[in-house]
Each structure stands twice: as structure tokens, then as C-alpha cells.
Amino acid sequence: MKVSETFELSAPAMIAAPTQWFNILHHLPEPLPEVRDPEDGKASRIETMQRIRLKMTEDHDNAAGPWVPIPKPVLTQYQAIGRPTPLYRARGLEKYLGTPARLYFKREDRLPTGSFKLNSAIAQAYYASQEGVTGLITETGAGQWGHALAYACSIYGLKSVVFWVKVSQEQKGYRSALAQMLGATIHPSPSTLTLSGQTVLANDPASPGSLGTAIGDAIEYAMAHPDYRYVSGSNLPHVLLHQTVIGLETKAQLAALDETPTRLIACAGGGSNLGGLMGPFLPEKYARGDDLRLIAAESDAAPRLTCGEYRYDHSDPAGLTPLTLSYTLGMDYMPPASHVGGLRQHSGSAVIGVLRRRQLLEAYAYSQVEALQAGRLMVETERILPAPESCHAVQAVIDAALEAKRSRRSEVIVSCLSGDGAFDLNGYKAILGV
Numbered sequence: 541m542k543v544s545e546t547f548e549l550s551a552p553a554m555i556a557a558p559t560q561w562f563n564i565l566h567h568l569p570e571p572l573p574e575v576r577d578p579e580d581g582k583a584s585r586i587e588t589m590q591r592i593r594l595k596m597t598e599d600h601d602n603a604a605g606p607w608v609p610i611p612k613p614v615l616t617q618y619q620a621i622g623r624p625t626p627l628y629r630a631r632g633l634e635k636y637l638g639t640p641a642r643l644y645f646k647r648e649d650r651l652p653t654g655s656f657k658l659n660s661a662i663a664q665a666y667y668a669s670q671e672g673v674t675g676l677i678t679e680t681g682a683g684q685w686g687h688a689l690a691y692a693c694s695i696y697g698l699k700s701v702v703f704w705v706k707v708s709q710e711q712k713g714y715r716s717a718l719a720q721m722l723g724a725t726i727h728p729s730p731s732t733l734t735l736s737g738q739t740v741l742a743n744d745p746a747s748p749g750s751l752g753t754a755i756g757d758a759i760e761y762a763m764a765h766p767d768y769r770y771v772s773g774s775n776l777p778h779v780l781l782h783q784t785v786i787g788l789e790t791k792a793q794l795a796a797l798d799e800t801p802t803r804l805i806a807c808a809g810g811g812s813n814l815g816g817l818m819g820p821f822l823p824e825k826y827a828r829g830d831d832l833r834l835i836a837a838e839s840d841a842a843p844r845l846t847c848g849e850y851r852y853d854h855s856d857p858a859g860l861t862p863l864t865l866s867y868t869l870g871m872d873y874m875p876p877a878s879h880v881g882g883l884r885q886h887s888g889s890a891v892i893g894v895l896r897r898r899q900l901l902e903a904y905a906y907s908q909v910e911a912l913q914a915g916r917l918m919v920e921t922e923r924i925l926p927a928p929e930s931c932h933a934v935q936a937v938i939d940a941a942l943e944a945k946r947s948r949r950s951e952v953i954v955s956c957l958s959g960d961g962a963f964d965l966n967g968y969k970a971i972l973g974v
């Protein structure tokens with residue numbers, strides 16, 4: 541009997557934790573398109589961002605070699621939060637679907653804040669502590685990022701200030717309470733603390749807020765507080781870099797199990813869990829072509845990769861960030877209200893844009909009903925409750941597993957379970973009526 545047959549579910553115990561991040565930029569088929577400033581006569585967005593961001597951002601967004609060492613203290617924290625996370629084989633789901641495919645889920649939902657966001661939050665808070673800043677400022681939509689940042693800042697004795705889209709902060713009251721217990725100062729956005737928030741409130745005192753108002757609040761607040769820095773939880777190359785621990789561990793775990801993946805699947809919002817899972821597999825993708833398919837699952841409420849245009853656009857709806865080349869629905873696009881806050885951006889990461897443009901990445905869009913039904917099936921067959929965002933990836937896994945059944949191919953389908961759904965049960969209740 542092979543070791544892998546005996547120890548399948550404890551694969552993490554058999555791999556060593558990665559000690560370096562994988563530099564996706566170095567492995568892209570072309571250089572990452574540069575960011576630009578719009579020619580609108582207003583202050584340079586590039587310079588503003590440089591001023592309010594950590595120095596690490598600049599270093600990691602321009603890293604040159606194939607690898608970036610993970611600082612020792614970050615490795616220690618990764619271990620403390622439970623990395624390497626398990627690579628879990630979903631035999632219950634396989635059996636239910638009657639598929640010959642083997643289905644593996646990388647369990648990022650098992651991290652203490654219930655999502656993969658902690659991988660970058662810990663790295664960013666560590667560098668902030670080294671750069672001697674007082675605290676970090678950010679915005680959050682669905683709340684996983686704000687929660688992760690609060691957790692990470694509390695490790696390093698940093699303050700955290702989170703501008704939380706008002707309607708979502710009300711919906712996610714429990715998550716917000718926990719972030720507060722972790723020491724975060726939370727401001728519902730639009731806030732009364734900034735001019736941009738005051739302007740929105742003057743026009744509409746009952747404004748529910750949006751990612752745009754929250755970014756506006758956070759950037760303006762950061763400009764007024766020079767001992768703080770402004771950080772982001774997705775989209776940018778440095779965030780994707782930190783998330784490559786997901787793919788590196790998965791690669792080692794699959795090797796330990798003697799498995800060769802045929803499909804990698806992740807949900808796509810800003811693209812950081814997708815980039816983190818798939819980045820380290822790029823050299824293998826180039827070598828194996830269609831034998832290794834990379835698949836993005838997006839929300840049909842913001843179908844950028846399936847319906848968007850490839851062009852320069854701001855990544856925030858208020859136009860405060862530089863212009864980035866990627867797939868976009870246009871910064872005026874207002875996604876319909878939905879319970880999948882993490883996938884509702886109008887544009888995405890430039891890195892993901894290059895992969896899609898080069899036809900290395902397939903994309904499919906799912907409705908929130910389809911997605912949450914897939915989540916319910918995970919509960920019924922695996923007793924695992926995925927976050928609504930992760931449910932999109934689960935639905936893509938189900939599609940791939942059924943395709944393998946029809947064509948009788950023995951696929952190895954590996955996906956990222958980006959988060960846990962316990963804080964999102966209101967969404968499950970509202971949509972599925974459970």
C-alpha cells in the first residue's frame with residue numbers, strides 16, 4: 541500500500557511549508573502592462589498611491605526573480621494560523637455526482653478568520669510593523685478582508701481602521717463585532733469623517749454605501765493620517781504574490797498523493813485566490829497545454845471575464861486609483877445587489893487579465909442561486925459550508941465533474957475553497973429559504 545492511500549486526508553503533514561512566495565510576474569507570458577494616470581488634470585493617482593502605501597508594495601509589485609523569500613516571522617505566523625491547510629478529497633460529492641473524477645478542495649476556509657485573505661493580511665501587517673507605521677487603513681465590502689486585517693494587525697500591535705460598506709456592515713453584524721473585538725476601528729461608509737463621505741451623505745443621507753464610497757473614505761483618511769498606510773486585500777500583484785502559498789502547498793500535496801491535476805478552479809473577484817492557487821502551476825500549464833485547464837468562476841452579477849472589455853480602467857468606481865489594463869465592465873457599472881460581495885467588482889487584476897487575454901484561463905459566470913445551491917450540496921455531501929464566493933468555484937467543480945462523467949475521463953479537479961460560509965448564513969437563508 542502506498543503511503544498516500546493511508547494518509548490521504550492528512551496530506552498537509554507530509555509536506556514542508558513553502559519558505560518563498562512564487563513571483564507570478566516573473567512567469568507571465570508577457571510583462572505586466574504598466575499602470576497609467578488618466579489625463580484629467582487631477583493629481584497623479586500613481587504618486588498618491590505611492591505616498592499612502594507601504595514601501596513593501598512597491599518592492600513586491602516590481603519583484604524581479606522567480607521567488608521572493610517569506611520573512612521568518614511571517615512563516616511562524618503562517619504556521620500559527622494552521623498552514624499548510626488541508627487538501628481535502630470530496631469523496632461524498634464524487635459519489636453523489638457519480639463521477640470518475642477525483643475532486644480536491646484546498647481548505648482555505650479553515651483559517652481562523654474563515655478565509656484565505658489572512659495570508660496577505662499577515663504579510664502586510666508584518667511589513668507595516670517593520671516600516672514603523674502606527675496602523676493600517678483599508679476598505680472592505682463583504683468583510684472578509686477587514687476581518688483578516690484586524691486579526692493581522694492585532695498580532696503586530698498595529699491599529700486598524702476599516703471603512704466598511706454600510707449596508708454590508710449591517711448585514712454582517714457578527715463579523716463586524718468580531719473585527720471590533722480584534723481591535724479594529726470600524727466606520728460604516730459613507731462616513732462623516734471625510735469630505736468624500738460627507739458629500740455622498742449630503743446628497744443621500746440614507747446612502748447604503750458601495751465599494752466606491754469605501755475606497756474614497758479610506759484613501760482620503762489615509763492622506764490625512766501620514767503615520768498610517770493604506771492597504772488592499774486583492775487585485776494587486778503583491779497580494780497575489782502573498783497568496784501563492786495556496787498553490788505552492790497544493791502542488792506539494794498533489795505530488796505527495798501522486799496526483800497530476802487536470803483542472804484548477806477558483807472563483808474570481810479581484811483575482812487573488814485564483815492567482816494564488818494557479819500562479820505556481822503556470823510553468824506546468826505552459827508545458828502541458830490543454831491537459832491542464834485553468835478555470836475562473838465569476839458572478840453573473842459582475843461578469844467581467846466572460847462579458848467585459850480588455851482595456852485601461854480604474855479599478856475603483858470613484859476613479860481614485862491609477863488606470864490598469866484588464867477586463868472591465870466600466871467604472872460606472874453598478875452590480876445588482878447580491879450576497880456575494882467578494883465577487884462584485886467592475887474590473888479585476890491585471891495579472892488575471894494577461895492570463896485571460898492569452899487564452900490560458902477559461903471563465904464561466906454563475907448566478908447566486910446556482911452558486912448557493914452548489915454550497916448547499918457541499919453541506920449535504922461533505923458537511924462543509926462554503927462562503928457564497930467559494931460556492932461559484934464549487935459549481936464550476938460540479939460542472940467539470942459531470943463533464944468527466946459524460947466523457948468517462950478520469951480527471952483530477954482541484955479547486956480553492958476560499959472561505960467559510962458561517963457568517964453568510966443570512967444569504968443562504970434569503971436565497972434558498974433554508
Ligand SMILES: *Cc1c(COP(=O)(O)O)cnc(C)c1O
Pocket residue numbers: 655656657684685773774775807808809810811812813814882883927929930958959960
Ligand atoms: C475576497 C474573497 C473572494 C474574492 O477575492 P479574490 O481576490 O478574487 O480571490 C473570494 N472568496 C472569499 C471567501 C473572499 O473572502
